[in-house]
Amino acid sequence: MNVEKLSQLLKTGTRDEIESFCQNNNLDIKDNKIYPKDKQKIQEEFAFWDKRQLVKKINLNSLYGALLNPGSRFFDQRLGQSTTLTGRSIARHMAAQTNQVITGDYDHVGESIIYGDSVAGNSVIRTSIGKIPIEELFKQFRHTIRTEGGKEYAIPTEAEEDDQIKVLGYNAYDDTSNFSNISYVMKHKTTKQLYEIETEDGEIITVTEDHSIIVDRGGFTTEVKPAELRDDDVLITVTETLAT
Numbered sequence: 001m002n003v004e005k006l007s008q009l010l011k012t013g014t015r016d017e018i019e020s021f022c023q024n025n026n027l028d029i030k031d032n033k034i035y036p037k038d039k040q041k042i043q044e045e046f047a048f049w050d051k052r053q054l055v056k057k058i059n060l061n062s063l064y065g066a067l068l069n070p071g072s073r074f075f076d077q078r079l080g081q082s083t084t085l086t087g088r089s090i091a092r093h094m095a096a097q098t099n100q101v102i103t104g105d106y107d108h109v110g111e112s113i114i115y116g117d118s119v120a121g122n123s124v125i126r127t128s129i130g131k132i133p134i135e136e137l138f139k140q141f142r143h144t145i146r147t148e149g150g151k152e153y154a155i156p157t158e159a160e161e162d163d164q165i166k167v168l169g170y171n172a173y174d175d176t177s178n179f180s181n182i183s184y185v186m187k188h189k190t191t192k193q194l195y196e197i198e199t200e201d202g203e204i205i206t207v208t209e210d211h212s213i214i215v216d217r218g219g220f221t222t223e224v225k226p227a228e229l230r231d232d233d234v235l236i237t238v239t240e241t242l243a244t
């Protein structure tokens with residue numbers, strides 16, 4: 001199915017053109033919403049490709065581990081750094097392309113792109129109004145909370161978008177930091193193991209076991225999980241002095 005064509009038809013096409021497109025692509029229109037006719041087939045295809053991507057992921061993770069294993073003849077930390085950089089570049093392109101399909105704008109931080117990661121509610125983050133726990137940030141938008149799939153989403157209203165609290169982030173491509181708008185703050189319960197990370201200056205952040213941590217290890221920037229942190233790792237953090 002040509003998603004770009006459907007997106008364009010929804011913007012400028014007539015109802016007859018949209019209905020014709022849906023009929024040719026095995027789609028139904030109900031209550032002004034578009035649904036696939038054969039949901040079972042889609043679920044089966046999803047399950048198939050989900051397993052395929054899992055196999056590929058395991059293979060790539062195994063190769064990545066071998067490249068960074070000092071016992072391997074191919075060991076080279078630069079290969080690990082190059083791998084994570086390539087992954088970030090691909091993810092950036094995928095996000096930009098997705099945004100282009102939805103909004104027509106090739107931009108990896110466009111209106112349709114949302115990213116999140118799991119930290120504990122009492123973890124302190126840097127914002128445009130100073131350091132505050134992420135739970136307090138969630139409460140800032142408590143009047144616009146949406147519940148979906150056991151998760152609560154606190155979403156800023158349109159009136160707040162131009163004057164909302166911003167979060168400090170890091171751009172690894174040009175080594176700068178900047179304050180960005182918040183699409184939403186989500187919270188949910190989890191059974192994942194939590195890790196508490198404390199820096200030399202006493203700052204503490206609590207993260208889930210699968211959270212990514214960016215460190216400088218032996219002069220190379222690399223991504224590790226909390227359980228993989230070493231005493232000699234230098235944690236990469238963002239400071240307001242770098243913000244623009």
